[in-house]
Structure formats: C-alpha cells, structure tokens
Amino acid sequence: MSEVPSELKYTESHEWLRAEDDGLVTVGISDHAQALLGDLVFVELPEAGTEFVTGDECCVVESVKAASDVYMPISGEIVAVNEALADEPEIINSSPYDNGWLFKVRPSANEMADLMDADAYQAEIDE
Amino acid sequence: MPFIPHTDQEIAQMLETIGVDAIDDLFDEIPSHLRAGVLDAIPQGMNEMEISRLMRQRAEQNKSVICFLGAGAYQHHIPAAVWEITTRGEFYSAYTPYQAEASQGTLQLTYEYQSMMTALTAMDVSNASMYDGASSLAEAILMAVRANRKSKSRKILMPTTVNPVYRKTAHTIVKGQQIELVDVPYDKATGTVALEQIKLHGEGDITAVVIQQPNFFGCLEDVDAITDWAHENNILVIAVINPLTVAVLNPPGEWGGINEGSESNQVANNKGADIACGDGQPLGAPMSAGGPYYGLLCCKQAYVRQMPGRIVGRTVDLDDKEGFVLTLQAREQHIRRSKATSNICTNQGLVVTASTIYMAIQGAQGLENTAAACYANNNQLVEKLTAIDGVDKVFNSAHFHETVLQLNIPADVALSGLMDKGILGGYNLSQDYPELDYPELKNAILVCTTEMRSDEDIDTYVTAMQEVLNSSDVSVASLAETA
Amino acid sequence: MLIFEHSSQGRKGAPQSPKEKASIVAIPEALLRKDRAALPEVSELQAVRHYTRLSQKNFSIDTEFYPLGSCTMKYNPRACNTLAMLPGFLNAHPLTPDAQNQGFLACMHDLQDMLCEATGMAVFSLAPMAGAQGEFAGVAMIDAYHKSRGDHERKEILVPDAAHGTNPATAVMCGFSVKEITTLDNGDVDIDALKAAVGPQTAGLMLTNPSTLGVFERNIEAIAKVVHEAGGLLYYDGANLNAILGKIRPGDMGFDVIHSNLHKTFSTPHGGGGPGSGAVGVAERLKPFLPLPVVGKTGDEYCYLTAQDCPQSIGRLSAFMGNPGVLLRAYIYMRFLGREGMVRVAEFATLNANYMMAEAKRRGFTLAIDNRRASHEFIITLKNEAREHHVSAMDFAKRLLDLGYHAPTTYFPLLVPECLLIEPTESEAKEALDGFMDALEQIKHEAETNPDILHAAPQTLPVKRLDEVRAAKQLDLSYKA
Structure with a gap:
C-alpha cells in the first residue's frame, strides 16, 4: 500500500501539490508513482523562471525501465527546483513527499480547488 | 526441404499433440477466400550448387575496375x-x-x-x-x-x-x-x-x-x-x-x-x-x-x-x-x-x-599511416593530372584525399572514356551543382585516392586521362565548329 | 578485460597499413590533430584472440536455441554469407555506373519482384535500412499521398495498443499524432473502438497481422473497410510476416503499404543488433511516392531510378542503396526456398509454435490467449507464478539462460503481465522444442519448491545479474585510461 498524505492535493497523472504558507505551491510525484517507476536514475527539472500552463510537460523522471513526463498541475511560474535531485534522484524513491519534491510554483490562477483530495486520489489508484 | 528439419514421424506426433489432422488446419482462422494461391512469379527453389553458380555469374558481371571514386564511400584495405x-x-x-x-x-x-x-x-x-x-x-x-x-x-x-x-x-x-x-x-x-x-x-x-x-x-x-x-x-x-x-x-x-x-x-x-x-x-x-x-x-x-x-x-x-x-x-x-x-x-x-576489430588491429599509428597515405597519393595524382593540358584544380584551399578537377571536356564524356579503360575515374559534380549556380563546376569531377592506389595505378590513370582528352579533343573541336 | 588493457605503448603489430607515415605538407597546423588518439596498441594475434573470446560470451542461433518472440531467429544459411561476399559484390563502389553494375542490379530487381509476389504488393523499394526506417518510409508515403490529393487535414495515425514501440515513434517522427486503439481479450482489434476513432483526421492505421499477441486478426477485412471508408490507408508492419508467408498476402488483405523485415522473414543475420533491412512495398496508388533508389529495367538493362524518374518520391533515406549486403543475403535465401519453400516456412513455423503452445498448456502453464490458434509465436503469462511464488518473467528468463536456452521475449507485448513471447521458427527440430519445454517445466517446479534458484540465476554465464540502476546513474560509456 502506498502512502497518500491527507493534507495534499493530487492529479490523475500522479503529481501531488502542497500549498505553502508563502503562497507558493510545492509539486512532486506520489508514492504510488515512484513505486510504479522503480529506482529513479535521472530527473530532468525545469528551469526556474519558466512559466507553464496546466497540462504542460515540464519535467521528466526516468528509471531504468521507464521515463515519465510530469505534467504541470496548475498554471504558474517555476520559482525553485530541487537541485539535490540532479545527483541523487533516488531521494524521490525514499522520500516522495518531503525531500523528494520536484519544484515550487507561484500560481497564476486559483486552480487548487479543482484538484483531487487524498480520498479521491486513493480511490483513483485503487481502481 | 530447405532448412526445415522435421521428419514425417515428428510431424505426425506434433499434429497429434496439437489435436489437428493436418498442418493446414492451423491456418483455419484465416478467411479462406483470402488465402494465397501458388506464388507463380517466384522461381522454384535451387540447391546450394545451383545458387552458387548463379551468384558467381552475377558477381562476375560486375566488372573489376581501378577505383578513383570516393564521394562518400572509400576503398580501403581491410585486414x-x-x-x-x-x-x-x-x-x-x-x-x-x-x-x-x-x-x-x-x-x-x-x-x-x-x-x-x-x-x-x-x-x-x-x-x-x-x-x-x-x-x-x-x-x-x-x-x-x-x-x-x-x-x-x-x-x-x-x-x-x-x-x-x-x-x-x-x-x-x-x-x-x-x-x-x-x-x-x-x-x-x-x-x-x-x-x-x-x-x-x-x-x-x-x-x-x-x-x-x-x-x-x-x-x-x-x-x-x-x-x-x-x-x-x-x-x-x-x-x-x-x-x-x-x-x-x-x-x-x-x-x-x-x-x-x-x-x-x-x-x-x-x-x-x-x-x-x-x-x-x-x-x-x-x-x-x-x-x-x-x-x-x-x-x-x-x-x-x-x-x-x-x-x-x-x-x-x-x-x-x-x-x-x-x-x-x-x-x-x-x-x-x-x-x-x-x-x-x-x-x-x-x-x-x-x-x-579494424581499429584494434590498426591502432592509432596504423590509422595515421593509412590516412596520410591517402593524402599523399591524392597530392601525387593531382600534381600529375594537372600537368596535363586541359586539367585544372578548381579550388585553392587545402584538401585531404579528394580533389575537384576541371576538365576541358564534359565530365560524363571523360568518365565514360576512363571507364572503357577500366578506371572508375571520379564523381561527376555537375549533377548536384547545376551550372547556373556554380559555373566553376562545369565539367568538374571529384577524384579520390586511398592508400590502396599504387604509384602504378596513378600512372595508369594519368595516361588514360591523357588519351581520353586527346581523343575527345577531336570530337569536342568538331562540335564547336558545327555550333 | 578490455582490449585497451591488453595494450602496450609502442607495440606496432600492423603489417596491414603503410609502413611509414607520409608527410602532410600543405595543411595548416591548426587543422591537424595534436594528440594521437588513445586507441589500443596490440598485435594482430592479441586482437584476434580477444575478439574470438568475446564472441564466445554470446548466445547466438549458431550455438543455442533462441526463441525470441517477434524477432524470428531462424537459421542464417552460411551460403548466403559466402555468396554475398564474393569480390564482385564487395568491391563494387555504390556509384559504379549501372552498365558496370548489372550483376548486382539484376539481383536487386529480382528481389523486388519476388517480394511483390510474396506479399501481393504492386512495387517494392529496397531502400529502407531497417524495419523502423521501412515504417518511416511507409508513413511518409501515406502523408505524401494525402497531400498530393490536396487533403491536408489527415494528421492522425491509429495504432493498436499491442503494437511495437516503433509504430508510434515513427508516426511522431513523420509529424503525426498517435491515437491508440484497444485490443480485445481474444487478441482481435476492438473494431467498435476503431469505428469511433476514425474520421477525416485519420491518415492511416498501422497494424501487425498476426498481431504481437501471436494470433491472426480475423476481422482484417472489416478493419480495412472501416479505415478505407474513412479515407485512411492501411499500413502493414511486416514483423510477423514469417507466420503467413505464402498462406495469405498483405496485399490481398487490403493493405496499401507494408514493410518487410528481411532480417526476420528472409533470414539475414541479426548481427548482434543489425544491419537489417525494411524493404517497403506499396499498392499501385502509392507507387509514385516510393523512397529512392528503386531498381528499374529497360529492355535487358537494369538501372537505378532517380529523382528525375520519380518526381513525387518521398526522397532518399540513406546515402546509397539501403543495405545491399543484407539484400543480397535475402535474395540468396529466397532463391534457396523458391515458391514451394516460402509456404513451408509459414507452415512449419506455425506447426512449431502450436506444438509448443499445446505442450505449455499440457505442462500447466497459463496461456495469454487460450482456445485460439497460435501464429508463429504464442504467449505464456506467469502472473500466477509471480503472485504465488514471487518469481517474475525476468527470473524465468535468467534461469533459462543457465539451462542453455536463450530467453523468449519478456515483458512484451505490454498488455500481458509477466509474459514470455515465444517464437521457435521453422528451422528448429522437435528435440530442441522438447528440450526447451522440459527446461521451462523444470523452472516452474523450481519456482514452486525453491524460488531462490530463479532469483539467483544466472549462475553459469560470464556474469551474474547486472546492476542496471548503477549503469544508468553512474554513466560509464567509454574507457578512459
């Protein structure tokens, strides 16, 4: 059973989002997604300062047997990326919701309400 | 049957295991009206002796020539x-x-x-x-x-x-x-x-x-x-x-x-x-x-x-x-x-x-020597060819083992004359560089030498080129007159 | 040990190259190499011994049964190699004038004709250098065909979800988007899904028949009708042509364009990853778009057709003529078989596959698709073994290596969990098939009683299981002294 923290928001493409106090939103991939992918060997992060709209491919996570696009879950500007992943992509495997975050976004619209909550996401991955 | 090892007894055993009467039953999911008839346009099978004869004949039809043609493919010695x-x-x-x-x-x-x-x-x-x-x-x-x-x-x-x-x-x-x-x-x-x-x-x-x-x-x-x-x-x-x-x-x-x-x-x-x-x-x-x-x-x-x-x-x-x-x-x-x-x-x-395996056997020194020999042979060829009246180097920059030469007759005439003498004389550039855009490549050929061209090969080429140009002088001159 | 580690500085073993380095006189210093390349310095004997020993670390058709599904690892007759390497062919420069190249061109022209007959297509081009390039040529022709009719709206290629990865990759390379069509549990294409997917945006459908699930697509006529009525064309991926050679022809099934993997069906060697050939054949309406070069014939003379002869061609795919050495080997193989041999290929490939499938069932394995004929290949799913004994298809594959058999294709098609795709080919004798099934049964027994044997396999090969995560993370792609 993979972990689905209740305080986060989720997408069907297995990204999670956390609204931070400073108005930024942190994005990563779910425990379920990292388990499906297996040992991650490479993460291609977006550049800080880039703006994306919802649904854009913004990042690639790669394991030995698969490479998967990460889709921008909300529109906004990338303000920070998790540089540690460049050398240690396996952090995503060991800590998908904490140290394994991918990037932080400054949202350009209020789209968080449209996303799945933990219960909905849990139901989604149980299917 | 070529490359099929089954004995009749084995075929019978296998069909029994599968539970069908004949091999053709295995194709019963294919709509019968779509099934292929005899492939008439394909000849009957041959044995190895017959194929060897055919292929040797075909290979011999490809004439042996001395190759001064490169343009993307090169004749080198292969250990x-x-x-x-x-x-x-x-x-x-x-x-x-x-x-x-x-x-x-x-x-x-x-x-x-x-x-x-x-x-x-x-x-x-x-x-x-x-x-x-x-x-x-x-x-x-x-x-x-x-x-x-x-x-x-x-x-x-x-x-x-x-x-x-x-x-x-x-x-x-x-x-x-x-x-x-x-x-x-x-x-x-x-x-x-x-x-x-x-x-x-x-x-x-x-x-x-x-x-x-x-x-x-x-x-x-x-x-x-x-x-x-x-x-x-x-x-x-x-x-x-x-x-x-x-x-x-x-x-x-x-x-x-x-x-x-x-x-x-x-x-x-x-x-x-x-x-x-x-x-x-x-x-x-x-x-x-x-x-x-x-x-x-x-x-x-x-x-x-x-x-x-x-x-x-x-x-x-x-x-x-x-x-x-x-x-x-x-x-x-x-x-x-x-x-x-x-x-x-x-x-x-x-x-x-x-x-x-080629690189391992040659080593860096072997590759250097080979490349340098290609270069030196080309210099030798170009020097001797441009000494002929009617053959000129087109470009003045440094070159490696291929060179563009301008002839005083059409390139295709020269190349086919050389071919008659058993020489693959080069690449006709006018086909890819239309004369209007590139007038300097009218009658131009690209000649190549590798390490395989001996001094004797080079001299054979030079003599042949001389003969081709001489014999063409007459026809080109007469063409010019009628024009 | 790497060849570099056999190297000793200053060892000069090469009697093959010019003895002295000629001087370079007229090239500016800046354009010359400064440091000699760090290639190994070994004697010819050291190189021969090293590479002979390396070769012995490979499984190959010549040494092991190699039932790799979808790859058609049949015997590669030695005569095909010997005769394709006759000096008249090897020493031919690709730009040799046609008149001096008649022997080679005659073989190529014959080969085009035989491929047309074997597949039911109108004309063939031998230009594509592998299956994926054949696919590229085919899809590019479909694009050119629609555009030549002023139809610029067809931007989508349909691909069954069971298809080879090259199909969607190719469609994208040609500028199309891809829509996947689902497959039914019985292995046939979901024709309702297909009907719902086609429209004025449909450029074509890429289909392998028999499919990658190892069964013949029974609704092929209906599929062709749906696609054609929507204005699309039908592309045949020839990866599985071996199953139907001489039995049913893609042209007769309604396909407009096909590629044939000559390195599968027509027995040219795989060479550890190539070279291959993906010759493409088309129906009459696509003829103007064939990739160049094509070999033509005027009177008794063979010639390369050029862009002047074929102004609507999609163009060139390589500098010269595809892979002629491969084409010659395929030609020789086809002359061996003749018309009567072609059909036997399909018959015995299918007999072998169905026999193994029946044996697999008898020995308690779960078939991915039961109660259907196998084509030239079939699929076992090990999902039960995986669930009950925590062994994977990968474990079975590695254990097979220990027992002297190359593993079948694993984890393809993606639709079947824990699968082994098994293709014996016609050139294997019954005892090889039985031996393989015995091995598989033994492994099944080991999985039930002592699964660690599987987890630890292979034990008898030059290396044990390799760390692929480390390979991808700590990239070491070349030797540095």
Whole structure:
C-alpha cells in the first residue's frame, strides 16, 4: 500500500501539490508513482523562471525501465527546483513527499480547488 | 526441404499433440477466400550448387575496375582477420543484446567501439551506431533541435559543401517536423564555406550549423572560426566527419575554443562540436555496392539523453564483477514509444563489430599511416593530372584525399572514356551543382585516392586521362565548329 | 578485460597499413590533430584472440536455441554469407555506373519482384535500412499521398495498443499524432473502438497481422473497410510476416503499404543488433511516392531510378542503396526456398509454435490467449507464478539462460503481465522444442519448491545479474585510461 498524505492535493497523472504558507505551491510525484517507476536514475527539472500552463510537460523522471513526463498541475511560474535531485534522484524513491519534491510554483490562477483530495486520489489508484 | 528439419514421424506426433489432422488446419482462422494461391512469379527453389553458380555469374558481371571514386564511400584495405572474426556465428547470428548476461561479447565489444570512437573524435559520448552517415546527420539535426533549448526557430544552417546525398536524406527525414534547412553557398575560390556567408545566413535565431570536414569537395573548412562563432551565438555545431581522416585532422571534439578575439569566456569553455556524425565505412567496411555501412554519432556529455539509438554502459554484477548492459533505454522507442528520441531499433551492429576489430588491429599509428597515405597519393595524382593540358584544380584551399578537377571536356564524356579503360575515374559534380549556380563546376569531377592506389595505378590513370582528352579533343573541336 | 588493457605503448603489430607515415605538407597546423588518439596498441594475434573470446560470451542461433518472440531467429544459411561476399559484390563502389553494375542490379530487381509476389504488393523499394526506417518510409508515403490529393487535414495515425514501440515513434517522427486503439481479450482489434476513432483526421492505421499477441486478426477485412471508408490507408508492419508467408498476402488483405523485415522473414543475420533491412512495398496508388533508389529495367538493362524518374518520391533515406549486403543475403535465401519453400516456412513455423503452445498448456502453464490458434509465436503469462511464488518473467528468463536456452521475449507485448513471447521458427527440430519445454517445466517446479534458484540465476554465464540502476546513474560509456 502506498502512502497518500491527507493534507495534499493530487492529479490523475500522479503529481501531488502542497500549498505553502508563502503562497507558493510545492509539486512532486506520489508514492504510488515512484513505486510504479522503480529506482529513479535521472530527473530532468525545469528551469526556474519558466512559466507553464496546466497540462504542460515540464519535467521528466526516468528509471531504468521507464521515463515519465510530469505534467504541470496548475498554471504558474517555476520559482525553485530541487537541485539535490540532479545527483541523487533516488531521494524521490525514499522520500516522495518531503525531500523528494520536484519544484515550487507561484500560481497564476486559483486552480487548487479543482484538484483531487487524498480520498479521491486513493480511490483513483485503487481502481 | 530447405532448412526445415522435421521428419514425417515428428510431424505426425506434433499434429497429434496439437489435436489437428493436418498442418493446414492451423491456418483455419484465416478467411479462406483470402488465402494465397501458388506464388507463380517466384522461381522454384535451387540447391546450394545451383545458387552458387548463379551468384558467381552475377558477381562476375560486375566488372573489376581501378577505383578513383570516393564521394562518400572509400576503398580501403581491410585486414583479413576483420571479417574472419566478425562473421563468426556467435557475432553474426546473435540478436540485439537484450539479455545482457548472454550477450557480454556483443556488449563489451560495443563498449570498446564507443571508447575507440570517442578517443578518435575527442567527443564525450558515442552511441552504438546509426544506419549510415546520411541518416546519422538527419538524426543529429533532430537531436540538436531537442538539445538546443535556447533556440525556438528549428533552423539549421546547411552549407552546400555538405555531401549532397546527405543533405537530401536529412531533408527526407526531418521535413515532417517543421525543421528548416537553410542552404549556405560556398566560396567559389576556396571551395569552402566562408564565415562571412554563414553570418549572412545566420542572423536571428538559429538552432545549429552543420560543418563537414573534409567537405564534399575534399577541401578543409575553417572549423575553429565557425565553431567559435556558433557558440558565441548559442548555436550548436554538428560536425560531419570521415572517421579515418581524424587520425590526422583535428578531431571535432577539439574544434574551436580559441580565446583570442572572442567576446566571451563561453567560447573557451565550450570547445568542440556539440554533435559529431559521419559514416564509419572507411574503418573496415567494404564498399559492397553501398552497404551495409554504419553511421557514427557522438555528442557532448550534456546531450547524452537526447542521443538516439542504443548505448552500452559498464557496470557490475551481483558479485561486483565488471559487466556491460544496454543503458539509458528510457530514451528508446520500446519504452518511450511516441516520445522516444527516435524510432531507431535495429542498428548496424555487425559492421560496428568489424570496425572495432579494424581499429584494434590498426591502432592509432596504423590509422595515421593509412590516412596520410591517402593524402599523399591524392597530392601525387593531382600534381600529375594537372600537368596535363586541359586539367585544372578548381579550388585553392587545402584538401585531404579528394580533389575537384576541371576538365576541358564534359565530365560524363571523360568518365565514360576512363571507364572503357577500366578506371572508375571520379564523381561527376555537375549533377548536384547545376551550372547556373556554380559555373566553376562545369565539367568538374571529384577524384579520390586511398592508400590502396599504387604509384602504378596513378600512372595508369594519368595516361588514360591523357588519351581520353586527346581523343575527345577531336570530337569536342568538331562540335564547336558545327555550333 | 578490455582490449585497451591488453595494450602496450609502442607495440606496432600492423603489417596491414603503410609502413611509414607520409608527410602532410600543405595543411595548416591548426587543422591537424595534436594528440594521437588513445586507441589500443596490440598485435594482430592479441586482437584476434580477444575478439574470438568475446564472441564466445554470446548466445547466438549458431550455438543455442533462441526463441525470441517477434524477432524470428531462424537459421542464417552460411551460403548466403559466402555468396554475398564474393569480390564482385564487395568491391563494387555504390556509384559504379549501372552498365558496370548489372550483376548486382539484376539481383536487386529480382528481389523486388519476388517480394511483390510474396506479399501481393504492386512495387517494392529496397531502400529502407531497417524495419523502423521501412515504417518511416511507409508513413511518409501515406502523408505524401494525402497531400498530393490536396487533403491536408489527415494528421492522425491509429495504432493498436499491442503494437511495437516503433509504430508510434515513427508516426511522431513523420509529424503525426498517435491515437491508440484497444485490443480485445481474444487478441482481435476492438473494431467498435476503431469505428469511433476514425474520421477525416485519420491518415492511416498501422497494424501487425498476426498481431504481437501471436494470433491472426480475423476481422482484417472489416478493419480495412472501416479505415478505407474513412479515407485512411492501411499500413502493414511486416514483423510477423514469417507466420503467413505464402498462406495469405498483405496485399490481398487490403493493405496499401507494408514493410518487410528481411532480417526476420528472409533470414539475414541479426548481427548482434543489425544491419537489417525494411524493404517497403506499396499498392499501385502509392507507387509514385516510393523512397529512392528503386531498381528499374529497360529492355535487358537494369538501372537505378532517380529523382528525375520519380518526381513525387518521398526522397532518399540513406546515402546509397539501403543495405545491399543484407539484400543480397535475402535474395540468396529466397532463391534457396523458391515458391514451394516460402509456404513451408509459414507452415512449419506455425506447426512449431502450436506444438509448443499445446505442450505449455499440457505442462500447466497459463496461456495469454487460450482456445485460439497460435501464429508463429504464442504467449505464456506467469502472473500466477509471480503472485504465488514471487518469481517474475525476468527470473524465468535468467534461469533459462543457465539451462542453455536463450530467453523468449519478456515483458512484451505490454498488455500481458509477466509474459514470455515465444517464437521457435521453422528451422528448429522437435528435440530442441522438447528440450526447451522440459527446461521451462523444470523452472516452474523450481519456482514452486525453491524460488531462490530463479532469483539467483544466472549462475553459469560470464556474469551474474547486472546492476542496471548503477549503469544508468553512474554513466560509464567509454574507457578512459
């Protein structure tokens, strides 16, 4: 059973989002997604300062047997990326919701309400 | 039955196990009205003796000639050991090394190939091969478009000194992806592409520039200046090389990076072509009517994940013992499907096997000596030919083992006259360089020498050319009169 | 040990190259190489021994049964190699004038004709250098065909979800988007899904028949009708042509364009990953778009057709003529078989596959698709073994290597969990098939009683299981002294 923290928001493409106090939103991939992918060997992060709209491919996570696009879950500007992943992509495997975050976004619209909550996401991955 | 081992008794046992009466029952899911009749247009089968006779006759129909033709395929000496080992069944009849533990031979050899190719080109990374030089240029262009994130134009500068069939092939393969190949004309005195011309065509956002060294005319481009200019302008450099010549010529990984006069440190820190491609044929593949050859493809470390095709990596097994695997497979079509870097699957593995053994046997010294002999022979040939009245060198720049010569008669007349004397005399340039655009290439041929052309071969060519021009003088003169 | 580690500085063993280095007189210093390339310096004997030993670390058709599904690892007759390497062929420069190249061109022209007859297509081009390039040529022709009719709206290629990865990758390379069509549990294409997917945006459908699931697509006529009525064309991926050679022809099934993997069906060697050939054949309406070169014939003279002869061609795919050495081997093989041999290929490939499938069932394995005929290959799913004994298809594959058999294709098609795709080919004798099934049964027993044997396999090969994560993370792609 993979972990689905209740305080986060989720997408069907297995990204999670956390609204931070400073108005930024942190994005990563779910425990379920990292388990499906297996040992991650490479993460291609977006550049800080880039703006994306919802649904854009913004990042690639790669394991030995698969490479998967990460889709921008909300529109906004990338303000920070998790540089540690460049050398240690396996952090995503060991800590998908904490140290394994991918990037932080400054949202350009209020789209968080449209996303799945933990219960909905849990139901989604149980299917 | 050819290559089918079944005895009648075995067939009966197998059918019984399956639970059908006849082999044809196994095809009962195919709609019967669609079933094929007898394949009349295919001849009846032959035995090995009959086929050998047929193929020997056909092979002998292909006349033996002295070859002074290059233009992308070169007749070099190949040590006997190379194909003896390459066609061992264990290399010849193995599949792509998907089961690594049962394919360490092919995998280690490919790793050694990658090591030799990066050493030769001074590039960081080599893949396990593409189909040929022309298609590797096309893939290099697609790769540059993916790799150069600062550029949005998808515009590639393509000097007309790049092999014309490479340019055509690149066009076929990249045209579906809205990539523009911009022709850059060459300098008519030097036969090379001037940096000024490149700058003229290179205004605005450009994704990459292609440079062939030596270029299609055999002339040497000013690769350092073009590379540095490109890097100053965030343009990637795609080198098209002949891998034998880089035993002597500055390899693409060392191009540019000259600090003097450059405006930024970016140049010095960014030495070398970003991607290098070319045809591996000169390193151990026979001309064989056009193939199989292989495409080499190398790049800087930063672009390894944009590389198409297979790549072998060294790793360890459970006991920490060295071993080799296909790696970075997540780029490839069998995993990434519609988002793969390329659709390539099968490459030219067996030719790479030959090439690796060729390089191992030759060593760097052997390759240098071979390349230098090609060069020296060409100088000798050109010196002797241009001493003939009616033969002139067209371009004044340095060249390697191919040279453009202007004749005083049409190139096709000269070449067919030479062919009558058993000489494949060169490449008729007027077909790819229409006279209106390039008047200097009227009646021009591209001649090539490799280390295989002896002094005697060269003298035979020179004498034959003299005879052809003399005998044509009469007919050309009479043509002129009637005109 | 790498060849580089056999190297000794200053060892000069090469009697093959010119003895002395000629001087380079007129090339500017800046254009010359400064440091000699760090290639190994070994004697010819050292190189021969090293590469002979490396070869012995490979499984190959010549040494082991190699039932790799979808790859058609049949015997590669030695005569095909010997005769394709006759000096008259090897020494031919690709730009030799046609008049001096008649022997080679005659073989190529005959080969084009035989491929047309075997597949029911109108014309063939031998230009594509592998299956994926054949696919590229085919899809590019479909694009050119629609555009030549002023139809610029067809931007989508349909691909069954069971298809080879090259299909969607190719469609994208040609500038199309891809829509996947689902497959039914019985292995047939979901024709309702297909009907719902086609429209004025449909350029074509890429289909392998028999499919990658190892069964013949029974609704092929209906599929062809749906696609054609929507204005699309039908592309045949020839990866599985071996199953139907001489029994049913793609042209008669309604396909407009096909590629044939000569390195599968027509027995040219795989060479550890190539070279291959993906010759393409088309129906009459696509003829103007064939890739160059094509070999033509005027009177008794064979010639290469050029862009002047074929102004609507999609163009060139390589510098010269595809992979002639491969084409010659395929030609020789086809002359061996003749018309009567072609059909036997399909018959015995199918007999072998159905026999093994029946044996697999008898020995308690779960078939991915039961109660249907196998084509030339079939699929076992090990999902039960995986669930009950925690062994994977990969474990079975590695253990097979220990027992002297190359593993079948694993984890393809992606639709079937824990699968082995098994293709014996016609050239294997019954005892090889029985031996393989015995091995598989033994492994099944080991999985039930002592699964660690599987987890630890292979034990008898030059290396044990390799660390692929490390290979991808700590990239070591070339030797540095």
